[in-house]
Amino acid sequence: MDLNMEKTVDQTQPLNEKQICNSENCYVFQVSDMNRLRRFLCFGSEGGTYYIEDKQLILENADAILRLIEDGKGCEVVDEIKSFSQEGRAAKQDPALFALAICSQCSDSKTKQAAFRALSEICRIPTHLFSFIKFKKALKDGMKCGIWGRALRKAVADWYNTKDGIALAMAVTKYKQRNGWSHKDLLRLSHTKPTTEVLTLVTKYISKGWKEVEKEYKEKELSYETEKVLKYLEGIERVKQTKDESEVIHLIEKHHLVREHLLTCHLNSTEIWKALLHEMPITAMLRNLGKMTANSVLIPGSPEVYMVCEMMNNEKLLKKARIHPFHILVALETYKKGRGIKGKLKWVPDRAILEALDHAFYQTFKMVEPTGKTFVLAIDVSASMDQQVLGSILNASTVAAAMCMIPMGSTDCALPMVWALEMNTVADVFVVFTDCETNVESVHPATALRQYREKLGIPAKLIVCGLTSNASPPPDFSITVEGITISPSNQVRCLGVTLDSALSFIPHIQSLSSSCRYQLRNISRIRPFLTAVTTKQLIHALVISRLDYCNNLLSGLPLSCLSPLQSILNASARLIHLTCRSVSAAPLCESLHWLPIHCRIKFKILILTYKTLTNSAPHYPSSLITKYTPARSLRSNSDLHLASPRITSSHDRLQDFSCAAPTLWNALPRTVRLSPNFSSFKRSLKTFLFREAYLPTH
Numbered sequence: 001m002d003l004n005m006e007k008t009v010d011q012t013q014p015l016n017e018k019q020i021c022n023s024e025n026c027y028v029f030q031v032s033d034m035n036r037l038r039r040f041l042c043f044g045s046e047g048g049t050y051y052i053e054d055k056q057l058i059l060e061n062a063d064a065i066l067r068l069i070e071d072g073k074g075c076e077v078v079d080e081i082k083s084f085s086q087e088g089r090a091a092k093q094d095p096a097l098f099a100l101a102i103c104s105q106c107s108d109s110k111t112k113q114a115a116f117r118a119l120s121e122i123c124r125i126p127t128h129l130f131s132f133i134k135f136k137k138a139l140k141d142g143m144k145c146g147i148w149g150r151a152l153r154k155a156v157a158d159w160y161n162t163k164d165g166i167a168l169a170m171a172v173t174k175y176k177q178r179n180g181w182s183h184k185d186l187l188r189l190s191h192t193k194p195t196t197e198v199l200t201l202v203t204k205y206i207s208k209g210w211k212e213v214e215k216e217y218k219e220k221e222l223s224y225e226t227e228k229v230l231k232y233l234e235g236i237e238r239v240k241q242t243k244d245e246s247e248v249i250h251l252i253e254k255h256h257l258v259r260e261h262l263l264t265c266h267l268n269s270t271e272i273w274k275a276l277l278h279e280m281p282i283t284a285m286l287r288n289l290g291k292m293t294a295n296s297v298l299i300p301g302s303p304e305v306y307m308v309c310e311m312m313n314n315e316k317l318l319k320k321a322r323i324h325p326f327h328i329l330v331a332l333e334t335y336k337k338g339r340g341i342k343g344k345l346k347w348v349p350d351r352a353i354l355e356a357l358d359h360a361f362y363q364t365f366k367m368v369e370p371t372g373k374t375f376v377l378a379i380d381v382s383a384s385m386d387q388q389v390l391g392s393i394l395n396a397s398t399v400a401a402a403m404c405m406i407p408m409g410s411t412d413c414a415l416p417m418v419w420a421l422e423m424n425t426v427a428d429v430f431v432v433f434t435d436c437e438t439n440v441e442s443v444h445p446a447t448a449l450r451q452y453r454e455k456l457g458i459p460a461k462l463i464v465c466g467l468t469s470n471a472s473p474p475p476d477f478s479i480t481v482e483g484i485t486i487s488p489s490n491q492v493r494c495l496g497v498t499l500d501s502a503l504s505f506i507p508h509i510q511s512l513s514s515s516c517r518y519q520l521r522n523i524s525r526i527r528p529f530l531t532a533v534t535t536k537q538l539i540h541a542l543v544i545s546r547l548d549y550c551n552n553l554l555s556g557l558p559l560s561c562l563s564p565l566q567s568i569l570n571a572s573a574r575l576i577h578l579t580c581r582s583v584s585a586a587p588l589c590e591s592l593h594w595l596p597i598h599c600r601i602k603f604k605i606l607i608l609t610y611k612t613l614t615n616s617a618p619h620y621p622s623s624l625i626t627k628y629t630p631a632r633s634l635r636s637n638s639d640l641h642l643a644s645p646r647i648t649s650s651h652d653r654l655q656d657f658s659c660a661a662p663t664l665w666n667a668l669p670r671t672v673r674l675s676p677n678f679s680s681f682k683r684s685l686k687t688f689l690f691r692e693a694y695l696p697t698h
Helices: 033-043 054-070 074-086 094-105 109-117 126-142 150-161 165-174 183-190 197-208 210-217 224-241 245-255 264-268 270-279 282-287 289-294 303-313 315-320 325-337 351-363 396-404 415-423 445-456 506-529 532-548 559-577 586-591 597-613 635-639 657-666 678-697
Strands: 019-021 027-029 375-379 429-434 461-466 479-481 484-486 491-494 497-500
Touching (some): 054 094, 094 109, 126 150, 183 197, 224 245, 270 303, 497 506, 532 597, 559 597, 597 657
Antiparallel strands (some): 479 484, 491 497
């Protein structure tokens, strides 16, 4: 395409100082933190992008949320989360729940209060509540705060107490547990006190079970609402005890039971599925279209097919259920394939259902007033658009094609304006669906848009619709030395340690784990010919030495990040003792006098601290720590404490030596700190950490 356009500055060079380099080393305008939040709420980070891993993407989005909170926009963040959740603007709730968990864990009191006030409005079903608690637990170590404080206990208790009796009974029996949490756990940890008779009944059913409830309430005079809930719970218990098809159908129709209330054997019956279909929520129906077709429930021309089509053509029902277009598109693509993503289930798609799904896809978009403007829609069809969206079977290019109603190429956001100039096409708005990873050496989109406006005299606008939650990376800090440009890298390896741009050390831990497992596999092949002593020596030389090398850099990382290294240590202990994986590794490590990984890190830091204080270490660590000198004379003056630096709420997850050393040193017993020589200190320190690691398990 040979046009007389400005090409003095292509996309591999910055147009101005406001542009920064993206993941493909092309220059784009940086996305604001608030827009970054909106992208994250809409698309999450599941599966990452073509260029960025999902873990890095989660950290980047979390940092953007924390920056907004620090800028005093925490309440705006909570309002945005609430808006996306309540209006059904996002296909999945997890990003909103993760963002809400960050807001509830932050140090800003107004943001925390707003987050807990919004909890009941955002966590509408128990699955959402369980996910929220899961995210809070995951954030505990990284954000240096607890979980079950008074605010969370009150919010969880209010979640249960504000529910209607029958609605709560339905929720707790349909969603018994998710993500490692159950209703019994939440009631116990939140100290929930029921405010009504019917709520007392439901909470007793959760904590004590049906037998205790039946025993207490059987002869008791109850209110109408409580009696209704009691009969509902009785129906659920009865359906679990029977395999009679007619009785199961009767209970489904009488109590409006759903699939989660039934036994697995019940789901082999076509008639039971037909009964479920009459009471099935539309979201559950979309998930089970393939199963019901395979089970001969949805036969072409049958009343059941007509019922399904009617539900999907009901605009009010779709709106009430907050059905996102993405859910319809996933259901359509899955059903069209005639087989599930997992398992061996296959079916022949029904044409009427396919047409109803296609019609429902457009109905799920909000009613938008016509603008009267001419739009040019452009789809990014580069290889990076093959990345899956929201962890589903759909990739970004499929979603973009569905939005536009197309061959592969490279990413060039300037191409719509270039094409419109070449064809003299009049357009008021250019819309580009992309993952924003521009990677061609062509004119900048801003330059192309300006030239289009000047030539056609139209104040055209450009809208870039990002299909992933990535944002442009930090500015390029490349330097030029004797004419050679040295560009930054996301990862570098220095003295055997892999350093990533976020200093998360996740790539280093992954590389270290892989190397250690390779050595363990080799040792395991010759283990039958070795004694336990020889095996231990080999493992010390080839595995333990690697685990201990520069491990003080891992200080401050949560235990979840260190778990791969602990697994290596456990596998080494089992290999020496010739035990299987089902045997607990803690007693084996204890018998070998091995400290756990997190204690080995402490050991390394404290050894360096002692050497620094006794002037037997290199000079540079001595500038990082100072002895604590109180303002007045105290008995503890001779205890050899270190001055702890002040740590702000925005302190990085990774603690450097100047922060970690004083904290760990001051926590040591006085007798250990005042050891007369290095060998005595090392021996006392090992004993102290060993007791700290293993004594609580006895």
